[in-house]
Amino acid sequence: MSLNAGWYLGSDHRRIRSALNTGFTAAAVRSYYAVFKVVAEQICEQLESFPSAATDVCSLLSAATLEATCQAILGCPTQDLGEEFVANNREIIKLTASQSEVHVLADAIVSRLPTWVWRVVIHLPTKIFAVAHRGRFLGNQVGGRIVREKKEATAQGLEAGSDLFSRLADPNNSDMLAEEDLVPQAGVVLVAGQETTTNTISFGLFELAKHPDFQNKLRAEIYSALGNNTTLAYESMPLLNAFIREILRLYPAVPLSDCIVLEDTVIPLGESVMSSRGKPINQIPVRKDEIVTMAFAAYQRLPSRWGKDPHLFNPSRWLDGETYQGEAVGPYANLLSFFGGPHICLGITIDLPGVG
Incomplete structure (x- = not known):
């Protein structure tokens, strides 16, 4: 939202x-x-x-x-x-x-x-x-x-x-x-x-x-957690949480966003990229009023962050520690699906109970 x-x-x-x-x-x-x-x-x-x-x-x-x-x-x-x-x-x-x-x-x-x-x-x-x-x-x-x-x-x-x-x-x-x-x-x-x-x-x-097999396992976990209760304790359902994270990772509702640079600065890169001349680039200088495109969908399919199969639906990556455990990015699970900083999506507390 x-x-x-x-x-x-x-x-x-x-x-x-x-x-x-x-x-x-x-x-x-x-x-x-x-x-x-x-x-x-x-x-x-x-x-x-x-x-x-x-x-x-x-x-x-x-x-x-x-x-x-x-x-x-x-x-x-x-x-x-x-x-x-x-x-x-x-x-x-x-x-x-x-x-x-x-x-x-x-x-x-x-x-x-x-x-x-x-x-x-x-x-x-x-x-x-x-x-x-x-x-x-x-x-x-x-x-x-x-x-x-x-x-x-x-x-x-x-x-x-x-x-x-x-x-x-x-x-x-x-x-x-x-x-x-x-x-x-x-x-x-x-x-x-x-x-x-x-x-x-x-x-x-x-x-x-x-993935009907995964669907059956997820349904069983939800029924087991629900029992005779009328509400669900979301934090007690690892499979459901892994599923939610994987869907948000693979299919961010907003795949990219443009930001306006407020002052001249240098953006450090988490990973070096090669220029057309074959030289490594570790940072990108930007000037005030330039537009920087944040490619959320591309970031959320980087092999260095999400493992060897980032283009595949694989909720188990969240359970076996395959996802990157370095510095935190975004407000939830190292994902940028809800943006971040002062412009973080307000709806995160509705979409993800217990977050925020």
Whole structure:
């Protein structure tokens, strides 16, 4: 799950980040579990009702994660967003998931153009820009309505909900966000939080389908740990944890990210690379305002970090000590799937219970 705090800089980022953190504490995350449990049960019921033929789980999971995100973050079911918003949301996901090689290349080039050029380009009459603009408008419209409703409920003395927006719109909350800061978060979280989760779960199911023996062992471990309990002690299930780590390693929801250099510096390399002239390079000098691309997916398939078969699904690498045990990278298991530093993904505490 990813939230919009990463789009702010400096003191604005710290202020927004501090406020959003209130919805991702251990106590706050526990309050969302009931929602997630109901949505998960609904998914299971739908899957069981499907015929034995091949099933498109991606669309099913996409709708389910949108529902879970709506209830946990906004405090309302998907149907309250309106048919137009849901349809536009579906169109955004469809377009971003079916980009051609030309579109991918164009995105990479445009993102490196001067800001004034980018501001002109985004107003070109293309379908993807039109859908994106419409999504932003509808997201702000929905977010504004929800914030106003929550403020009115508080003014009437009604008890605030446990969802994130109720916390941040509550005037009695010291971390309350101004409406102009809170409203834009609605549209962003409903797309970013929805598809990152959907894709990760989809790849997990994909690997389980390819490895039925591992699937049976994992199911047995979960049933054994569950017993007569209604909750799971995740830390007591090594196979499940190894599975989660391996899926996050192989299929990071965000395969790469661009960072802007704030000052001239030198980036040391963990491993030397050879230049075109055959000379080893141990560090890379960068200048202020240059863009540095962080290739998370490439890093998470380095043989020096993950063993001799980094391109294969192999959860046992996390159990037999095959993974690199050197300096820590990222907030979890030496992975960069959740970024790191001050821009670490807020959703890590939801995606990984007990982390954060």
